[in-house]
Structures are given as structure tokens and as C-alpha cells.
Amino acid sequence: MASDKVKTFTDSNFGTETSKGLVLVDFWAEWCAPCRRLAPTVDALASDYDGRVTVAKMNVDENPEVPGNYAIRGIPTLLLFKDGNLAETIVGLQSKEDIAAKIERHL
């Protein structure tokens, strides 16, 4: 159901995909109810910031390495990267407006 504007990252392509520009990564899993709640928000952000921010999802079940590197021990967690550097960490369910405000700081 994810919007086609939302990319899918894996442990193997994460480094290259996040190296340039603003990239928002949604760490999620099938069994995580709050993650399902956040999914439409992530889709909406992908449309709103199309061309300005890359929005991607990363399944923590299938990709243990990157979540481990960023000490992610709870989902949903959104990480915002600017040119490969971690710029914002957003933990738990947040409103679209709050997430957008954090993105705007780095645009």
C-alpha cells in the first residue's frame, strides 16, 4: 500500500542511498502497530516533499545491521540524514506537522 514515492532501503544500499541530500528513513516492522499508524503519514510526507526529500522505509526484521549501528531499540523511529550525516531522530508516533517542522529546519 506504500506510495510509489517511498523507496525501500536495505542494509546493503543504505550507505549509498543516504549519502546525498535530505533523506528520511522510516524504520518499521510488520508486527509493530504504531508503525502501521505512521505509514500513511510517511506516504504523505513523501508526496509533500517530492523532489526535495528522499523518503524511504527500512524493515528492521530484514535489515538488522543499520538499526544496530544507530542504536535503534524501538520503532517506529524516523532518522533524517543530510548529506550522509544524521540530522534528526524522531522516535515514536508523531504528527505529520511535527515531522514536517523537523524536515523544514534542514531544507
Added chain:
Amino acid sequence: MAEHRVVIIGSGPAGLTAALYTARANLKPLLIEGLEAGGQLMLTTMVENWPGFREGIMGPDLMAEMRAQSERFGAEIIQGDVLKVDLGQRPFPMTLADGRPVHADALIIATGASARWLDIGSDRKLSGHGVSTCATCDGYFFRGKPIAVVGGGDSAMEEAVYLTRFASKVIVIHRRDTLRASKIMQDKAFANPKIEFMWDSEIASVNDVEKGEVTGVTVRNLKTDALTEVPLDGVFIAIGHTPNTTLFKGQIELDANGYIVTRDGSRTSVPGVFAAGDVQDHIYRQAITAAGSGCMAAIDAERFLEGLPGHAAESAPAAAAH
């Protein structure tokens, strides 16, 4: 400007039951879900005490059913959060987070309660990095690792037992030397070989904020004041809930703990405003009592609307008569 006869804020069992009843009374309710849509049951697994399901039902499935049932009778459910509400004028004006204005002749508050944190600073800072208030969300990250559960009530014991599926060891840290949990939950916890207890204890700090992940906790013994360092990977907090009433502060009567005060059923201190579920109940806090009070709020709101000038002629038959 969208004007509605009934607006319901919150989408747990209380809100959705209020939506079902007001929808069946032809009041075309608007339900605003809120951020934690579906409420606390969305974070549970098997619900074994919802009457009518002898084998139990999964919390998220139960909420999906309730939602679909209220929609079937015409309830309008929208995503989003209420940012502002003015209970000083009628119809009650409110603003949603996306800027949308909504007006309501009658308002049902079912905003529930959210998990409490320790409020020692370090727990919040390490949220998502080893500190959690949701075992079903985050237990997975602690496979084969030692963790702690803070609290001594039913939810603490439930979380502790659930987390033994993943963790190598679960240490329950509790302020007293006995549990507040029900006998059945205590027995389950005591019988579990992976669960240990630290009595008369509280967490002084969660470490290590500088490293950005949980490496352990500093535990204070409340009788001796002695501090103990306990190395572990995760901390789950289950010390109860705080009512979600910030939006209404100063506009409606709240008790000392921030719960909405209800009288004569679901009536609040403001005529036309009704409250249901955990936002007004710190005693029972069950899905079934929340649903029951949601039904009460719907019937109370319906009677209130019948009494409003200009609305009597168009008002629908009483829900209570069905």
C-alpha cells in the same frame, strides 16, 4: 466551517462506542482519531477479558472491528489531532493539527490516557534507544539480552511475562515489597524462571545518555538509600498512565491528577461536553468499562441535543430505545 452535532475526540473503545451509538441515533458523529489511534488496545496482544470472545481476541483486531462497526452506521472517522478547543462558546470551535476548523453542538471527550514516564530525564532521552513503554512494540530488539521492567501492577507483570519470550532475563524493579498486580498475574510472574525482582527500589538514572543507548541502570534502594549499578540493555516502564487532558486544562473541571470529573453519568462541568473512558476513569481502566462509558456519553449527548432550542424537531429517536 464544518459544523457537527456530535464530535468525538479519541478512537479507543470509549470513542468508538460513542461513535457507534450516536451514529445509530442518526447524529452523524465526526470522530477525530488522535495520534495514538485505536488507543491502548493497539499496543496489546491477546485480550482475554472482552466478553463474547471465549478464546480471546487480538487488541488491534478488536479495535478494527469496533471502527468498522461504527462506520457501518455512518460515523465519519478522520485522522488527525485536535490542536485547540474552546469550551467557552457554543457550538464548540476546535482546530485540527492541519488547520482545519470544526464546530460541535455536543462534544464527547474520549482522549484516554498515555503511558507515564519516570521523568528522571535520562529515561526520556534514551526513548527509542533502549527505554520503552511498549513491550509489544519493542520487545523484539532485546532477544537474548537482560532487561528491566519498572512497576508492580498488572500491566507491569503482563509486560514482564511477555518480555521473557525475548529477553535472557527480566528484572522487575518495584518501589514496594509487594505487588499491586492481581493474584493471577502475580502467580504467572513468580512462576517464570526468567523473572527476578528488586523490591523497595527505584531507578535513579538510566545509563548511558552520552553513548546514546542503554547500558544499564542505577537503582536506589528506598530503605537503605544504597545505589546499585545493574548492567542491562533495555528498560520497560509500566508505572501507569496520565490522562490526556492538556487540551482542556482551565476550561473544564479536572481532579488533582488531571482526570476529567464526571457527574450524573458522563456529564462534565461544561454543559454539552461529555467524557468517557480512561480520560475520566483512574479506577477501572478496562476496555469494557471504557466502551460502557462511551455508550453512556452517546446517550447523554443525544438527550442534551434534544433539549437544545431549534434542534428538537429534527432530533432522532433515542438510542436507549433500541
